[in-house]
Amino acid sequence: MALRRVAVLGAGSWGTALAALIARHGHDTVLWGRDAATIEAVDRRHENPRYLPGIPLPDPLRATTDLGAALGDADLVLVVVPSHAFTDTLHALAPLRPAGAGVAWATKGFEPGSGRFLHEVAAETLGPGVPLAVVTGPSFAKEVAQGLPTAVTVQGEDADFVQQVADVLHGPEFRAYTGDDMRGAELGGAMKNVLAVATGAADGMQLGLNARTGLITRGLNEMLRLNAAIGGRAETLMGLAGLGDLVLTCTGDLSRNRRLGLALGRGQSLQDAVREIGQVVESVQTADEVMRLAERHGLELPIAEAVRDVLHGDITPRDALQRLLAREQKPEWS
Secondary structure: OOOOEEEEEOOOHHHHHHHHHHHHOOOEEEEEOOOHHHHHHHHHHOOEOOOEOOOOOOOOOEEEOOHHHHHOOOOEEEEOOOHHHHHHHHHHHHHHOOOOOEEEEOOOOEOOOOOOEHHHHHHHHHOOOOOEEEEEOOOOHHHHHOOOOEEEEEEOOOHHHHHHHHHHHOEOOEEEEEEOOHHHHHHHHHHHHHHHHHHHHHHHOOOOHHHHHHHHHHHHHHHHHHHHHHOOOHHHHOOHHHHHHHHHHHHOOOOHHHHHHHHHHOOOOHHHHHHHHOOOOOHHHHHHHHHHHHHHOOOOOHHHHHHHHHHHOOOOHHHHHHHHHOOOOOOOOO
């Protein structure tokens, strides 16, 4: 495998973890971020004290607040910013992108407001001829930064570029699989955050393991039905991008979206819960976009709808539970 120069844009927990992973694999890696104090700590002390405190980062990893310097002569750009910052980040990198450099992202969600898939935003912003890929799957940043075993999937239409991204990520403790279903992969990565709020709320209300598992399973059903409507492939959501990420996010307390649900289920306000979590909680915006997409295709998604209404403050988690339990009995699969 040829060593590459990789620019990772976004110095939060996930961006830092992926940059550290790539640097440990021997690639010339630079991490870009806006917060000067965080970037200085990564570059000089080899630690991200804000997002990954106490976890040592590899000495070769460099960091900068200068986007032009980060992109430099990079032949691979990996965008790892929250979904609300994705469009602006792509507009900023577009004129600075080195000729021939492909762009991948490990961002999960939709473009806020428009509800567009991120690959649609990237294609429009960067123009034709730029190789694109999405990196997604069950992966907590802290565990990746610690070198614990992880598996993800890289999906895109340019098979050579997808393989290039997978090769950069793949290593002794990190498996990167490949595929070409960007739409299905992005739906899974976004929608699992919404469903994690539901399972977290159920656990916050101490409804038991049966309820948690029922929500995960019926949530997967909602993902599969919406995926079919948008033209994604079922096997994508039965793999790492769907079922894998769904189970992790719904059951692991490192998940910000699950922690939001736990807090809401215990009676905490949305504002207080988000403040305590201290990082972007993607489900707050994604729930609206999922339901807009469902309504566009004439689909009923009762769990996702209940989460949206709870996040809007229209109903309480207890109201949502009663609404779900009161639904009429029906076949498991239409």
